[in-house]
Amino acid sequence: MSVSRKTVTIALAFFAIYVIWGSTYLLNKIAVTELPPFKLASIRFIVAGILIFIIAKILKVNISITKEQFKNTIIAGFLFLTFGNGIVVWSLRYVDSGFAALEISAQPLVVLLLMLILQGKKISTMSYIGVVLGFIGIYLLVSQKQLISQENQITGMIMIFICMISWAYGSLFVGKANLPSNYFVNTGYQMLSGGIMLAIGSVCFGETWTLPSSWSSNVQWSMLALILFGSIIAFTAFNYLLQVVSPEKVATSTYVNPIIALILGWWILNEQITTQSIIAAIVLLTGVYFINSKRVIKPRGIGR
Template identity: 60%
Template sequence: MKPISSRVLIILAFIAIYIIWGSTYLMNKIAVTELPAFFLASFRFLCASVLLFGIAALSGKKLTITKRQLRNSIFVAFLFMVSGNGLFVWALKFLDSGFAALLASTQPLFVLLLMRLIDKKRMRQKSIIGIVFGIVGMYLLVSQRELVTDEDTLLGIFIIFSCVIGWSYASVFVSKADLPKNHLISTGYQMGIACCMLAIISLLIGEEWTSPLAWSTDVQWSMALLIIFGSLVAFTAFNYLLKQVSTEKVATASYVNPVVALFLGWWILDETLTTQSLIAAGILLIGVYFITSRKR
């Protein structure tokens, strides 16, 4: 069988982080209505890490890791999955899934700013134009009084912005960090480490752990989709892209995910979909075009 070209793999990986991750906001929102946030994330990453290591082992890959790679994996796991996922899912208790996803679309802005501060990397003209469109889109979102209603909403917004900054820094860090070369193994270690951290947090704050057999059918399906597609497929694709293309291009998933999440939340959960949100989504997609259209 002819091997898949790297160009095709990159396109498929972008489809995964754009579409699949966009749907995870909906699945997390469904699950967190019944399950505690940190228990939910811990269980998800436990199952995903076991499956990833199993696939890697069956493929004949060595599961060894160096001390430096382990340290880097712990750092990345905390920023990506404990903060970027566990805390983010907790914030969904206060916000609609589509609105939360649209707030997360600030990630490309933070990535470019961090690359400027850390790597002294000069911003290209198209990237700056893309950022401007992103800021305009974000202003249109958060200025809607019908969506930003009370102090809990403001708390959720603050938490999500904190998560996005951490995720952005981790994205810049991973592009240069010493991690296992095999993306299945690298992702498996990150998720296994995150599972342990999230479980400790869950126990410390007194979350109630329940058997999957006791969950509702909607939550069971949501968790299964989160594990298989949100974790195994999309996060592995994300780690692959960080080593293949520029970090700011990978970060554009945060512009596309919200558009997917917005429509799914409106369609399935009957969340608020305003004309202003639709205009903001269109402006954010224009920002994606300008950032992704520049040469590598």
């Protein structure tokens, strides 16, 4: 029995949101060991944004938007990319890539709590169980003495949690904001505006800018992969899947990404995976499952 082209495309799209998104933590970790964090993130998103607009022009996609939509893409770009991604990249100087991915997997928990606080949404019993399990998982994750004893580790963990609040608020904002109807165009404006704001932040913090020719080959390849695969291909795959399969299936990336990140960090960077981290992962991801079982909270690709 032959496999249809659509089936193959769906399988490749899932590979993209599972493995590529899961690997972006490793790629950022490699790049940030040599490049200043805000410079790294700004180059990634500015180049990706420009490439998206070039592709849109080639495909004859209309990229014109209203002033309100432009303002809203700037706000979303700041919440998801300038602050949300930029600070995570900064935190990766002090936090293992797998650890960061596992902490970020609790994002649906933060979204749910913000919905309760800001919108007065009722929380189901299943979601309450998920919230409790989520907090237990986070506690098990961050209470490991061998991790907390590392320099600036606690600061990195706190900043990642603040970024999760930014992403969560961004998720609620884009749910109601007037944004470009074309996901590709919407992403392009967010990446370009978010990248420009990151570049401004980089200059304000006095980061040193160097030409790509002076970077090591590992950093060059990591940046290329972040731009082409992490920013363009994976997010396009994400939006494609939202159109052809159920949101519940797309949301499974929430569970797979941290596992991929943990394995890659351990395999390539020799990052430590403790027994307590494994238990924390199981408890935390179970909590996320309970939260998503009643209300699917879509992962935000542009934040990765």
